[in-house]
Amino acid sequence: MSFKAVVASSAVQLSASEERVMNVLMGDQMSGITAAEVADRAKTHESTVVRLAKKLGYRGYPELRSDLRRDEEATETSGTIMRGESGYDLSAFISDEIRALKRLPHFVPQEDMEAAARILHESRTVYLFSNNDERSTLDLLSRRLRRLGLTTVMLAPTPKDLAERFVSFDEHSTLISLALREAPRQLATLTAEAARRGGKSIVISDVPGYRFRPSPDHLIAARRGDDTEYRTQLIPVALAYALQLAIFHLDPIRYQAVRDSIDDLTRLFGGTDEIPLRA
Known part of the structure; x- marks a missing residue:
């Protein structure tokens, strides 16, 4: 799976040190560095890197690193093609949007x-x-x-x-x-x-x-x-x-009156085709 897709679908709350780790991991060509190197760049402990990986649903940092490698390989093959990593066809596109709406x-x-x-x-x-x-x-x-x-x-x-x-x-x-x-x-x-x-x-x-x-x-x-x-x-x-x-819904009577007034003014200004007459 794509690491970026995992991050995009995650709702976990991050600590300040975990945010620094995330910023490092979102850089270019990160799949080749160890958890200790990530921690050093983020000015935190290696355990923070492992903890973040598990927060995101990985069994550990090596599994996260595999997804980082997939992201880099996808970038190399897809270039700047829109939706190169997830499919441009209508079915894939709509499925992604439905998933985003559901969550x-x-x-x-x-x-x-x-x-x-x-x-x-x-x-x-x-x-x-x-x-x-x-x-x-x-x-x-x-x-x-x-x-x-x-x-x-x-x-x-x-x-x-x-x-x-x-x-x-x-x-x-x-x-x-x-x-x-x-x-x-x-x-x-x-x-x-x-x-x-x-x-x-x-x-x-x-x-x-x-x-x-x-x-x-x-x-x-x-x-x-x-x-x-x-x-x-x-x-x-x-x-x-x-x-x-x-x-x-905080004040339906007030806001419905406004909507009715807008409709009345629309008809007054000649917009009879836009607003049907009320019985």
């Missing part, structure tokens, strides 16, 4: 979704931030929140635009950031500034166990597909819809 509740308990929903329910304005690659998912999340009547502000990545749009953030505001694959460069500064101004922050990530500094008020983290080179936005999109549902 989503394992990574994100419902109580975590509801805790984040309560923050948004009590907010006047929601500020949204991500790297450019996740912009389409951020747009969808913004629209899901607007459908509940929440005011959203899309934050631009350039410093001047970011400052102009964030200047109104206050204690009645919440910052939602996407940190998929890698965190946006200004994420730490934004999270710290949101806390300084008395507001709240939520980070949606695809790296369970990673400790963001400073820590957001709520972290929603779930692995995406197992293929390390080709991961879709299906999981963060599903989280956007789940977050909308969790907010709605």
Whole structure:
């Protein structure tokens, strides 16, 4: 099996020393080094390397090293071909996405979704931030929140635009950031500034166990597909819809009234084909 696939499907919590070991193991050409060498690079004990291997489901470090070797061999043969390691055909692709969706509740308990929903329910304005690659998912999340009547502000990545749009953030505001694959460069500064101004922050990530500094008020983290080179936005999109549902059920009467008002305004503005008339 692929070591990267094992890591991608794991929900184990890592200690600080285990995280350092993981960072070493995720480097290039690691299958040829011993557990003692890994420990030396991670500035920890060899027992930590063995403990991490067992946490991930291996019988020991040699078995983990065999999977590292498979990863390196796959990289040599597949090059930059998309889904070269897991199969490009429709059946394999859909199976991977279904597997990622099925394990989503394992990574994100419902109580975590509801805790984040309560923050948004009590907010006047929601500020949204991500790297450019996740912009389409951020747009969808913004629209899901607007459908509940929440005011959203899309934050631009350039410093001047970011400052102009964030200047109104206050204690009645919440910052939602996407940190998929890698965190946006200004994420730490934004999270710290949101806390300084008395507001709240939520980070949606695809790296369970990673400790963001400073820590957001709520972290929603779930692995995406197992293929390390080709991961879709299906999981963060599903989280956007789940977050909308969790907010709605905190006050169904209030939010249904908003949805009805949106429908009425849509018809008023000429969108009769978009919204059917209510009896």
